[in-house]
Amino acid sequence: MSALTEPVAVPTKRAMRRAENTPKGPKESPLSRVGAMTVMLVFTLYFLIPIWWLFVAGTKSSSQFTSTNPLWFADFNLFANIGNLIAYRDGVFLKWMLNSALYAGAGALLATLFAAMCGYALAKYRFPGRELLFNIVLGGVLVPATALALPLFLIFSQVSLTNTFWAVFLPSLVSPFGVYLTRIFASASVPDELIEAARLDGAGEVRTFFTVSVKLMFPALVTVFLFQFVAIWNNFFLPLIMLRDETLFPVTLGLYAWNSQVNQIPELRGYVLIGALLSIIPLIILFLLLQRFWRNGLGAGSVK
């Protein structure tokens, strides 16, 4: 199925690009071009310098950290630092990374599935209260997750689920934005005729969904997955409120806890730096792998 969609999508984009480059379009003065490039360059630096600083800081020993140029290397201690970090307190940092991967990976996967099913149902089935339901979900997009953390804590307290894996995992499965995006995408990219055809061929609704519709909705699903993965990976407030047991911490909360103890245990500062550096690597990898789908998905959602 993806073979079907791509030839449609790619030529359009190419055509657009061609249109930009041909002299027929509105003429662009070199000045505005330089201006645009400058603005972009400034912003690129603005976003990359902190990461560069983090990388450089990660390679320094703690004594050279304060005494040498913050944006250039001193003695290269990156691997020694990583080794120390992993050895510290029996590798609790690795445990945190695994926790984060589990919360974010499994959470985003299930959240995407639920959002896809919900969005698809809202787009393709007619039933009373459909618009109301959709509007309520849309309202959910407006409520920041931070505002829900405390009520969630009190509810989870009632069922004695605080300070468990589920306290962070279950709330991560909900993605109102994902429902919104998949609904829009499903109504645009899954033709009713195709579903009819599948039904005529004897496929049940569930089977139609998984074998036909999911494939058509794939770019949107990747987008939802990425959004949700990043949101869970960076989620800090919910774990902060829910978790007490260090072995359940995601990496954000663990590093934060260390950072708050720097005054007492100064060597933690180095661990926080190198830990922060390591903790962004999974996100970078994920983005590099999935960015192709991501761009498709974003474009599709916004145009329709």
Add this chain to the structure above:
Amino acid sequence: MRITKRAATVALLTAATVAMTGCSASGTSSDSADAAACEPAEGKVDLTFTSWIPGIEEVVDVWNEANPDIQVAVQTGPNGNGGTYANFFNQLEAGNAPDLGQIEYDALPNFRVQDGLVNLASCDGVMDAKADFVDWTWGQVSFNEDDAVYAIPQDSGPMAMFYRADLFEANGIAIPTTWEEYATAAEQVRATGAYITNFSQSDINQFAGLVWQAGGTWFGNDGENWNVDLTGDESIMVADYWQDLIDRDLVSTQPPWTTEWDNAYNTGAAWTWNSAAWGANSIASGAPDTAGKWAVAQSPQWEAGDEASGNWGGSSTAVFTGSEHPYEAAQFALWLNSSSESLTMLNEAANLYPAAKAGLDLPVLKEGVEFYGNQPIYDEFAAASGQVSSDFVWGPTMTQTYNDVSDGFKAAVSGNGTLAEALTTGQSATVDALKAQSIPVKE
């Protein structure tokens, strides 16, 4: 707290409508615990304990080994103001607070006014332990009430003066013993191009320590009403003193705990630091190139010949309302904070400076410290600890007070207003905050 409470109400209503469970949270978060109920339980008891001291697990393991009938599960997280206090309040609201928790002295009144702490006075052995702790630390946990102990003191931060012995000597400047001499020395140090110290615009508890040393106090409680006094004579005297040094550019005003700040100490651009016992490690790690060049002396005094010190930081182990085993919890807290075994381990793991008298004589605290030219610096802090007044009282909204005063201090060091004005602003903001929380306060 008002927002928190409202959010809590909404959440509870939601929970009730969803009918997730029959039992209501308000049933378990009981009123101020009955002091008479501190009796040993029969059989094995499991306790939970939340702290943010890295490495405290090993200390608790030692206890668990020796006390099979009182098993403690410890959990660590961010420091108090970094989220753990907020969590404690949430948990008290939800009725699932741990049995024990670490609370700094300046946060204890906040928990006290919210009825979050168990009065341990009737627990066996607690009142007898009073003599084992440095007097002022006991004052901090009993709020100087009779028959009241709301926590067991854990560590303390008696203040003294860290100084660059080599630079003072090389430049022929005498080590100041009074604040007047300190100001004179500041001029001499400035003449060499350096600063005598950095005035911290955001460590308001350090400033409070200086006021504490001067004999002032910021709060009082007569049993009914709180009294807020950020602008007492001593506070204004201390504020004016530092304002003068700032005005004459004799102290630097970098934000503390930054790399620039570390660097100033590391490169000899700042010569002294009026700080607490736990600060010894901060210098050693922040200014590694100056190893062996530092020394510690008693804080400069307001009157020549006085012997007074302030305190900066320190925490306690409290038992939360709702704990079913306050007796066992108190026994554990006493052991944790007064047995030399535990205190030694806590000092090695996290540089805690003990609040227990016996702790001040621990062998590890008698040794010379290499970074300080092998001076046994903790002797100075032990002496300082004995000179800290018991009268200083913290208020119930210290986070707010710190923020308001700090805003004023930040403005003052950049030339807008003065430190004394910042205290005046902090005073009225604090009174307003207390009123907003319906805490009785004297105008």
